[in-house]
Amino acid sequence: MKIKSKIMRYIFTLVGCVLLGYLLWLSLRPVExxxxxxxxxxxxxxVKNFPLTDKGRIEWWLKNKDRLNHRYDIPKPASYGDFTINFWLFGKGYQKEGKDDRLCFSDIKTEANCIDKNLLFAINKSQNFGVRxxxxxxxxxxxxxxxxxxxxNRK
Incomplete structure (x- = not known):
């Protein structure tokens, strides 16, 4: 009996360590x-490898917003200051429109100009609410x- 419980404890510890290591690896991958x-x-x-938590996503944005502005010219506010930035999971890459619910980009002039809709996070700035x-x-x-x-709170 004691040997069986020691083996089970060892297995649970090993599984826990592997799971913890995997979560650590997920959290340390750079956003692409x-x-x-x-x-x-x-x-x-x-994007690929976007942070898993709300806190991680917000911290990533605050840390990288100047670099994104310099490199990609985002955000691009309207004349009155409002803007929206949507972060989408790239997933399976660009695909044809097809019957699935996909977001298509008119600035890509090939048939494969859509992605599966998997919206992860958005940043919105408006005159009424500030940055959300x-x-x-x-x-x-x-x-x-x-x-x-x-x-x-969402209403």
Whole structure:
């Protein structure tokens, strides 16, 4: 009996360590920006390896927003200052429109100009609300006047 419980404890510890290692590896992979598509004051950013948590996504944006502005010219605000940036999972890559629910980009002049709709995160700035972070699998947040991140309730 004691040997069996020791073996089970060893197996659970091993599985836990492997799972913890995998989660650590997932969190340390760099975000890969595949492409940026723009129309007016809207930017669609196709990504791989995006952070898994709302906190990680917001921190990644705050850390990389200047680099993204310099390299990809995003955000591209309207004359009155509003903008929206959508981060989409690149997934299976560009595909033909087909019957599936896909987002297509008119700036690509080939048949394979669509991606599967898997919206991960959005950043929206408006005159009324300021900067908001919209997480499609979690909560929404607002950037406060002092730089603090405030969780807001969806209505």
């Amino acid at each position: 920006i595949i492409a940026v598509h723009q129309r007016n004051n809207y930017s669609d950013v196709l 972070f919209i997480s499609y699998d979690g909560d929404d947040y607002q950037l406060g006047k002092n730089g603090e991140i405030i969780k807001i």
